[in-house]
Amino acid sequence: MSDQLATALQYLAPKLLMTRLAGRWANAHAGRWTTATIRWFIQRYRVDMSEAAEPDPAAYPTFNAFFTRALRPGARPLTPAALTCPVDGTISQLGAIKDGSIFQAKGHSYTATALLGGDAALAARFTDGSFTTLYLSPRDYHRIHMPCDGRLLRMVHVPGSLFSVNPTTARNVPGLFARNERVVCLFETAFGPMLLILVGATIVGSMATVWHGQVNPPRTGQLRHWDYAASSIHLRQGEEMGRFQLGSTVIVLLPRADLRWTDDWAAGRPIRLGEAMAYRPEV
16 A cells, blocks of 8 residues: 555544544453454564563453553663663654754654644743654653653643654654644753653543543543642652553653764664663763
8 A cells, every 4th residue: 555545644634532432442351252353463564572570461351450550670781871761662853943843754844842732931941952763663661751750740631643653654744743632741851851751642542641540531622730749759760650551642842951872873763762862971
């Protein structure tokens, strides 16, 4: 199927209905049918269950329990670095935030303001900063961890569409990540403000954070804000901050700061949780 046809079908598909139905099945306690689905998924996507804290597919009561499975202790050691990779996946893009714009794919970009649900004041804090977009495929571990120590300041649920976020769609849907549903998390760090943005997609039943639990559903169609500035929620580097129930994308926004991506951090490269992502150059 051509990229153009695959993209056109996404515009026509009942994405919200598909996502609701998938979410119901993923949360169903269906016994042997659940186990059969999990075994099929493991084989289809070549999931490495030796890394899971619970490697037995039959031990998971629902598909989502399997999909959001924990890793066994020591499976992802933290590399000493200023910023470590928050997920398993692939680097979709990275670079500078130029004139308030973020590069998506050849011929496509979107504004930081649009990504943040129209919050121009917050976007301005990342003027001349940098970004990286990290794609999680179905086979990947789907919990998100902290790149560095941070204090939670704010969370926003931004309503939106539910396009797939795979590379084909990223190449063909303008402003994809600023159109899809997303959860924006603002942290205060030693380097300044940092944003971790969890982007939803078709079949992504929900997104959750460790401090709030399930953020969506509900899907109210309105921006929802949570202020944590007075709550003293601190998360350490490498600590879990959230998870996807079915796969998607994480975008990291960093301010203009004395940080450099590691030399091998490049678009298209597979990545693993805990590896070095950025460092402070030696003076």
